[in-house]
Amino acid sequence: MKQVPEEYYQIMEQLQAVDFVLVELTLYLDTHPDDLEAINQFNHYVKERKHIKKMFESQFGPLQQFGNSYSGYPWNWKDAPWPWQV
Template identity: 55%
Template sequence: MNQKHQRELLRQLQEIDFVLVELNLYLDTHPSDLEALQQFNWYVNERKKIARTYEEHYGPLRNFGQSMNQYPNGWNEGPWPWEI
């Protein structure tokens, strides 16, 4: 895998995170909107898939036990997401 692929996965995660925040805000005021809830759940699953792919190739995205640490793509492997 290469930095271009790593950047693309990070971009996808950022886009999905934006959608999830917006849907979360919407659902705060429209909790009975089933279609919005289904969209939210779909994006949650997509985010999990992309994050899993990222972490398998480039290392953990989160700390405090939220992400597994794997060899050889562990904590000390770079570049970090914010260094790209």
Template identity: 50%
Template sequence: MKKAGDNYYDLLLEIQQIDFVIIELNLYLNTHPNDQAAIAQYNEFVQRSMQLKKNFEALYGPLTSFGYSFSPTPWQWGKAPWPWQV
């Protein structure tokens, strides 16, 4: 298994934590669709997640494939340890 530096793991952990909050807010909003404060939080965390993923991919390569991430030349998908390998 490939190894990465501490920053790789720290950034990946932060992405996972933010995405967990997004999932929980999504579940809450399914039953409370008019909660404007929760919607604002959801949108804030989605924006933060998108920025973290953009930063991660700029440093370490794509988090996902199949049309969710752009790739520079040369193809980057196999370069860094994949998120499920760490």
């Protein structure tokens, strides 16, 4: 497996933290669907996640398959390490 820079891990950690917040807010909103502040927080973190994902993928390649991430040329989905390998 090729060596990845420290920034790879830093951005991945940011993405994981935002994902955690989104999961927790989703669970909360399932039982409190009228909480406007929580909905605003959720939407804020969705936007933040998109930004972090775009930043990660522009530097290190796709995070998800099946049309959820673009591929560079040549096809770079095969390039390791994949996010779940680190």
